[in-house]
Amino acid sequence: MTVLGIDDWGIWSAYLLCILGAIFSVVYGIINWNKGDEEVYPEDVRWVRDEKKAEEEV
Amino acid sequence: MDNVFILTIVVVVYLLMISYLGYYGYRKTKNALDYLVAGRSVHPFVMALSYGATFISTSAIVGFGGAAAMFGMGLLWLTFLNILMGIIIAFIIFGKRTRKIGHNLDAHTFPELMGRRFQSSFIQGFSGLVIFIFMPLYAAAVLIGAARFIETTFSSQINYNVAILIYTLIICAYVLAGGLKGVMYTDALQGAIMFVGMMILLVMTYTKLGGVVAAHQALGAMAAQVPEKLIAIGHMGWTKMPTLGSNLWWTLVSTIVMGVGIGVLAQPQLAVRFMTVKSNKEINRAVSIGGVFILSMTGIAFVVGALTNVYFFTHPEFGKISMAVAGGNIDKIIPMYINSALPVWFVYVFMLTLLSAAMSTSSSQFHTMGTAIGRDFVERALLRGKYPQYTVLVTRIGIIFGVIATVILGYKLPGSVIAVATAIFFGLCASAFLPSYIGALFWKGMTKAGVIASMLTGFLGTAFWLLFIHQKEAEAMGLCKLIFGKSTLTGFPWTVVDPIVVILPISLVVAFGVSFFTQKLPKEHIEKCFKHV
Numbered sequence: 001m002t003v004l005g006i007d008d009w010g011i012w013s014a015y016l017l018c019i020l021g022a023i024f025s026v027v028y029g030i031i032n033w034n035k036g037d038e039e040v041y042p043e044d045v046r047w048v049r050d051e052k053k054a055e056e057e058v
Numbered sequence: 059m060d061n062v063f064i065l066t067i068v069v070v071v072y073l074l075m076i077s078y079l080g081y082y083g084y085r086k087t088k089n090a091l092d093y094l095v096a097g098r099s100v101h102p103f104v105m106a107l108s109y110g111a112t113f114i115s116t117s118a119i120v121g122f123g124g125a126a127a128m129f130g131m132g133l134l135w136l137t138f139l140n141i142l143m144g145i146i147i148a149f150i151i152f153g154k155r156t157r158k159i160g161h162n163l164d165a166h167t168f169p170e171l172m173g174r175r176f177q178s179s180f181i182q183g184f185s186g187l188v189i190f191i192f193m194p195l196y197a198a199a200v201l202i203g204a205a206r207f208i209e210t211t212f213s214s215q216i217n218y219n220v221a222i223l224i225y226t227l228i229i230c231a232y233v234l235a236g237g238l239k240g241v242m243y244t245d246a247l248q249g250a251i252m253f254v255g256m257m258i259l260l261v262m263t264y265t266k267l268g269g270v271v272a273a274h275q276a277l278g279a280m281a282a283q284v285p286e287k288l289i290a291i292g293h294m295g296w297t298k299m300p301t302l303g304s305n306l307w308w309t310l311v312s313t314i315v316m317g318v319g320i321g322v323l324a325q326p327q328l329a330v331r332f333m334t335v336k337s338n339k340e341i342n343r344a345v346s347i348g349g350v351f352i353l354s355m356t357g358i359a360f361v362v363g364a365l366t367n368v369y370f371f372t373h374p375e376f377g378k379i380s381m382a383v384a385g386g387n388i389d390k391i392i393p394m395y396i397n398s399a400l401p402v403w404f405v406y407v408f409m410l411t412l413l414s415a416a417m418s419t420s421s422s423q424f425h426t427m428g429t430a431i432g433r434d435f436v437e438r439a440l441l442r443g444k445y446p447q448y449t450v451l452v453t454r455i456g457i458i459f460g461v462i463a464t465v466i467l468g469y470k471l472p473g474s475v476i477a478v479a480t481a482i483f484f485g486l487c488a489s490a491f492l493p494s495y496i497g498a499l500f501w502k503g504m505t506k507a508g509v510i511a512s513m514l515t516g517f518l519g520t521a522f523w524l525l526f527i528h529q530k531e532a533e534a535m536g537l538c539k540l541i542f543g544k545s546t547l548t549g550f551p552w553t554v555v556d557p558i559v560v561i562l563p564i565s566l567v568v569a570f571g572v573s574f575f576t577q578k579l580p581k582e583h584i585e586k587c588f589k590h591v
Contacts, residue, residue, distance in 0.1 A: 005274030006131070010299035014134035018357050021141035025349020028150070029102075029342060036154075036338030041590060047161040047333065054166055054433075057450045 079244045102343030107249030109331045110351040115419035116203025119359045121476025124388035126363030127380040129310050130296035133360040139319025140356050145348040153332035153341050155499040158591045160333040168326030169434035175498040176506045183439020186430035196483035197423040198467035199476045204416040210393035222468045229420050248414030255411025260358040276368045296364045305554045312556035313481045321484025324491040327426040366395040387473035427460035428453040489516035489561040493569035502584045508573030516565035523557035
């Protein structure tokens with residue numbers, strides 16, 4: 001079987017899987033676009049504050 | 059093309075643009091706290107492009123693109139793993155827990171995350187030291203990729219040695235302008251430039267070669283042109299996988315595809331990116347952009363890399379396959395193709411593409427090296443947190459040493475080295491850190507002893523394999539010959555099997571095995587680590 005001008009299934013399957021992987025990523029992102037919202041906890045705020053401090057020092 | 063004047067203008071304008079954006083981003087992050095509390099967050103486009111630009115560098119485009127010109131389109135398996143491991147698994151499975159556990163432990167570097175998770179200064183210091191010592195290898199791969207392009211583009215005025223210095227100066231200017239802060243906006247702009255540049259490259263290449271199917275068929279028809287020495291080690295053509303179990307097959311599958319494809323999960327400079335987002339929502343959204351971005355980077359680089367053979371072979375001026383045109387140095391193939399096959403205006407566009415790809419990765423590498431030695435090794439492991447006032451100084455010195463080591467490697471390393479150097483670093487990170495990282499995120503029962511044993515096994519095992527078993531490195535280092543009088547300790551196929559295939563599973567077994575029999579971490583510490591997870 002030849003796909004997109006490539007005879008070896010070991011190659012064309014990789015070619016197609018790359019595209020399918022990207023499509024899966026897009027679909028996953030869209031389906032979960034509004035999911036995963038979280039409350040901001042004190043440890044999250046502390047992390048941002050410390051990160052900023054460390055960046056400014058360097 | 060020899061116009062260094064235009065290069066200078068292009069680079070200066072580009073740096074100004076990046077600096078402005080860095081400043082804009084800096085002002086924004088000044089209010090990051092309010093920003094976070096106000097419930098807004100970094101746009102997922104910005105997060106995904108920033109991650110992607112840090113991940114993808116000249117190593118992937120120039121180095122692995124050149125490798126595709128030699129190995130053929132089998133490298134697309136690496137693109138598949140880049141998307142599956144580097145985006146889907148890294149974001150959805152690893153990213154969310156890394157962010158939460160990192161915040162719970164107030165960890166800001168990868169070694170700090172591991173050290174605090176397992177309550178061990180040794181773990182933090184050892185990880186930092188491994189990163190500081192070996193990351194210059196990967197940083198050099200990125201540097202060489204950029205320098206090869208500058209060298210090829212301005213061949214009559216700039217040689218390779220000068221090109222390395224030019225790129226080093228550009229990266230220093232960029233870092234001094236604030237690039238080291240890793241401001242997401244600059245990374246995101248660089249990611250956007252990379253995306254546009256690579257898309258144009260793909261369309262132009264397929265158009266030049268008569269379309270998708272015609273181009274692939276033309277490449278398939280060139281199987282007879284494969285050099286004898288490559289046929290002898292398993293090469294069957296550029297649109298075919300190498301012979302199963304052959305020398306070339308093992309190199310492609312174990313070193314290039316698995317080494318880099320799996321190693322991405324334990325890349326210290328990438329893991330910390332997840333901590334910068336506010337919630338899992340941003341990570342979910344970023345998956346969509348990340349997948350498309352990686353496809354458009356390595357997918358295009360590898361397809362175009364393989365297809366350069368059709369261009370060079372059918373071109374009357376060359377009439378040879380890519381490797382022969384590049385004089386055997388595969389790192390030169392992509393730069394030569396861009397300069398020879400594509401219009402001058404695109405060479406400038408591609409220059410920006412590569413500059414963006416290199417700078418976003420280089421700056422994060424130097425930042426990671428600096429914090430690895432300053433914050434992780436010296437402050438925590440060596441001084442046991444007693445003199446934090448010296449951390450900034452040591453970090454800065456660490457960055458300078460990192461840059462110097464990288465430049466020296468850039469001069470000393472041989473040709474065709476970009477993909478190999480990258481693969482060694484990625485493989486080492488996988489074997490040394492991945493089992494413990496998995497345990498840190500997913501198994502409350504993993505112990506400090508288990509992690510130490512696994513890290514030492516992964517590190518020492520990989521070093522042993524590269525010095526005494528894996529032919530290419532063992533021969534180059536010469537230690538095995540010196541001690542045992544022969545270049546490697548074993549015969550084929552082990553001499554071409556990458557350490558990741560053997561050492562990573564051993565490191566995994568050690569991590570989990572030792573953890574079963576050693577003292578567990580205190581319950582209250584585990585609860586703190588996994589709070590709100």
